[in-house]
Amino acid sequence: MFRKKLGLIVLLTVILLLAGNVTLFAQEKLVVAFFVPTMDNPAFYTYKRAADFEAERQGIKLIAFDGKNDQAIQLQQVEDAIEQKVDCLIINPVDTTAIIPAVEQAASKGIPTISWDRLIASDKVLCAVTSDPFHMGYIQGIFAAEKLGGKGNVVMLSGPAGVSIALDRAAGYKAALKEYPEMKILAERFTPSNPAEGIKNMEDFLAAYPKIDALYCFTDSFVMGAVQAIQNSGRTNIIVTSFDLSGDGEKALREGKISALAADEIYGLTEWPVIVAKKLIEGRTIPTKVILGGSLVTKENIDTLDLSKLRQMKMGE
Numbered sequence: 001m002f003r004k005k006l007g008l009i010v011l012l013t014v015i016l017l018l019a020g021n022v023t024l025f026a027q028e029k030l031v032v033a034f035f036v037p038t039m040d041n042p043a044f045y046t047y048k049r050a051a052d053f054e055a056e057r058q059g060i061k062l063i064a065f066d067g068k069n070d071q072a073i074q075l076q077q078v079e080d081a082i083e084q085k086v087d088c089l090i091i092n093p094v095d096t097t098a099i100i101p102a103v104e105q106a107a108s109k110g111i112p113t114i115s116w117d118r119l120i121a122s123d124k125v126l127c128a129v130t131s132d133p134f135h136m137g138y139i140q141g142i143f144a145a146e147k148l149g150g151k152g153n154v155v156m157l158s159g160p161a162g163v164s165i166a167l168d169r170a171a172g173y174k175a176a177l178k179e180y181p182e183m184k185i186l187a188e189r190f191t192p193s194n195p196a197e198g199i200k201n202m203e204d205f206l207a208a209y210p211k212i213d214a215l216y217c218f219t220d221s222f223v224m225g226a227v228q229a230i231q232n233s234g235r236t237n238i239i240v241t242s243f244d245l246s247g248d249g250e251k252a253l254r255e256g257k258i259s260a261l262a263a264d265e266i267y268g269l270t271e272w273p274v275i276v277a278k279k280l281i282e283g284r285t286i287p288t289k290v291i292l293g294g295s296l297v298t299k300e301n302i303d304t305l306d307l308s309k310l311r312q313m314k315m316g317e
Contacts, residue, residue, distance in 0.1 A: 029059065029060070030059070030277075031061045032055065032063070032086060032089075033089050034048070034062050034063065034065065034273075035078065035090065035092060036066055036067060036092055037069055038094075040069075040194075042221065043246065043312055044092075045312075046266050046312040047117070047269060047270045049313055050269075051273070051274055054274040055274050059278075060278060062274070063084075065077040070094060073094075074099070078103075078106070079102065081106075082102075082105060082106050082109055085111075087281045088111065088277040090274070091114070096118050096120055097162060098162075100120060103120060103124045106124070113125050114127045114277055116128075116129045116272075117129075117130060118165045119165070121164075127287060127288055127290065129269060129289075130289070131265070131291065132294070133168035133169040134175070136169060136243065136264065136294055137174075137175075137176070138172035138173065139172075139176075140172075140173050140262050141173040141174065141176025141177050143239075143241060143298070144183075144214040144241055145176065147239050147259065148213050150182055152184070152213030152214055152239075153184050153186050153209065153211050154177065154214045155188070155205045155209065156173070156215075157202070157215070157222060166190065169218065170216070186205075187208070193219045193222035194225070195221060195222070196225060197222065197225065198222045198223060198228075198229070199225035202226035202229035206230070206235060212235070212238055213237075213238065215238055215241070217240070220244045220261055221248075223249070227252060231257070240258045241260045241261070242260075242261055245310045246312045247312070249261055253299055253302060254299060256299060259298065259299075260298045262294060262296050262297075263296075263297050263307075264293075264294040264310070265293055265294055265309045265310065267309055272290050294310070295310060
């Protein structure tokens with residue numbers, strides 16, 4: 001009888017120890033905070049879903065934060081993540097300058113930061129994962145100039161002010177136009193990138209300038225509004241170029257409403273930060289920068305390109 005009781009006690013002790021170890025292991029799962037400027041956009045929805053899938057593959061708990069295009073909201077979210085003592089921050093900032101104090105605060109607490117897409121000018125960012133926005137803007141500028149025979153009037157909707165990728169894309173486009181002395185930029189505006197702003201600002205351009213030959217636009221969600229304004233005006237033969245490859249953008253491209261879309265390798269932009277985060281937390285060597293490629297998609301080449309790395313998900317997929 002004593003031996004049976006002793007055996008039962010030993011068995012219960014082993015079960016409790018194992019249960020304790022399971023709890024311990026669960027607590028040791030790496031936790032990464034992932035920051036998106038907005039989720040109200042097919043591109044950023046795709047970025048977030050790609051990060052989710054990669055985190056699952058890497059065995060990481062990913063906590064996602066939607067900044068709602070408000071730097072004050074995002075700063076508070078970063079502070080909250082720091083208070084939660086997450087293992088790493090992966091940030092695409094609403095404002096690339098305003099976020100710097102939060103990144104430095106995280107570093108002071110021993111929490112590393114990886115930036116993605118939009119660059120943060122701080123030495124506390126240990127790795128930056130980005131496309132080549134200057135080049136992607138440049139190839140758009142060359143495309144537009146060549147289509148116009150090297151002569152024409154251009155307007156630019158360059159995206160949100162204070163965002164590095166918007167500045168770099170626009171700079172690349174303008175650098176290309178400088179190679180064509182008869183290409184003239186009539187106006188450039190930095191505004192939030194959504195369809196309503198696209199309609200409003202393009203209507204202003206159309207009212208102000210009787211001859212517009214080309215439109216540059218920061219994203220295809222933005223450009224859809226501008227395209228609507230052009231259609232409403234009855235104006236034709238405007239070369240329209242933009243970025244990203246959403247379902248709406250692809251449809252407009254095939255219909256000839258958009259002339260070209262510069263599309264990044266969208267999945268890699270958030271898969272790589274998750275991979276690097278795990279290596280960083282584990283103390284392994286990481287790159288300080290990862291630069292991904294992309295393609296200029298046109299009506300002429302769309303059916304010959306591999307779009308699997310470029311095409312955005314539909315919202316809700």
